[in-house]
Amino acid sequence: xxxxxxxxxxxxxxxxxxxxxxxxxxxxxxxxxxxxxxxxxxxxxxxxxxxxxxxxxxxxxxxxxxxxxxxxxxxxxxxxxxxxxxxxxxxxxxxxxxxxxxxxxxxxxxxxxxxxxxxxxxx
Amino acid sequence: xxxxxxxxxxxxxxxxxxxxxxxxxxxxxxxxxxxxxxxxxxxxxxxxxxxxxxxxxxxxxxxxxxxxxxxxxxxxxxxxxxxxxxxxxxxxxxxxxxxxxxxxxx
Numbered sequence: 001x002x003x004x005x006x007x008x009x010x011x012x013x014x015x016x017x018x019x020x021x022x023x024x025x026x027x028x029x030x031x032x033x034x035x036x037x038x039x040x041x042x043x044x045x046x047x048x049x050x051x052x053x054x055x056x057x058x059x060x061x062x063x064x065x066x067x068x069x070x071x072x073x074x075x076x077x078x079x080x081x082x083x084x085x086x087x088x089x090x091x092x093x094x095x096x097x098x099x100x101x102x103x104x105x106x107x108x109x110x111x112x113x114x115x116x117x118x119x120x121x122x123x
Numbered sequence: 124x125x126x127x128x129x130x131x132x133x134x135x136x137x138x139x140x141x142x143x144x145x146x147x148x149x150x151x152x153x154x155x156x157x158x159x160x161x162x163x164x165x166x167x168x169x170x171x172x173x174x175x176x177x178x179x180x181x182x183x184x185x186x187x188x189x190x191x192x193x194x195x196x197x198x199x200x201x202x203x204x205x206x207x208x209x210x211x212x213x214x215x216x217x218x219x220x221x222x223x224x225x226x227x228x229x
């Protein structure tokens with residue numbers, strides 16, 4: 001079965017760029033027409049959708065983050081990545097990658113999740 | 124942006140209770156609503172999608188209903204494993220979540 005695993009630095013300096021990778025195992029990231037998303041959860045708070053990359057490479061971002069955000073596919077490594085620039089303490093959060101469903105009304109709901117990785121923005 | 128509002132924010136209940144959580148959208152989202160369960164330090168788990176479709180492997184005591192702007196998640200008989208935080212999420216326009224409902228032991 002498909003599994004997702006986030007990786008990246010746990011500590012990022014303010015004003016720098018946060019970079020995370022989600023490695024997909026058990027299936028090809030470029031097949032099947034799936035949407036691959038990043039989400040985050042601030043400490044003790046609710047969930048925020050960051051954006052997605054489609055299996056063909058198209059992207060769609062949360063408007064509140066769009067100016068600082070890049071999500072991309074690396075089909076050779078079966079990974080997708082998040083880059084968030086000019087980070088502040090407000091970007092400190094638990095970051096998740098996830099895959100949406102396919103067909104039968106399940107597009108747009110997150111069926112498979114990574115375990116999450118905590119990123120702290122601090123000097 | 125579509126805002127999602129859950130009620131209550133916290134719910135105290137006992138094992139065996141019937142529990143209902145409400146989610147309201149700021150505008151009509153059809154049936155484009157999902158429900159998740161999250162336990163501390165863990166990723167959310169999908170329970171229901173398209174308002175009422177039970178995700179594979181999820182116990183049948185969970186059910187979802189509603190359309191338009193008002194939706195409910197019902198747990199017919201609360202089990203010890205069900206004490207957690209529950210989120211609704213709309214996917215009619217972008218993806219946005221409700222603020223969560225914590226189900227705690229009474």
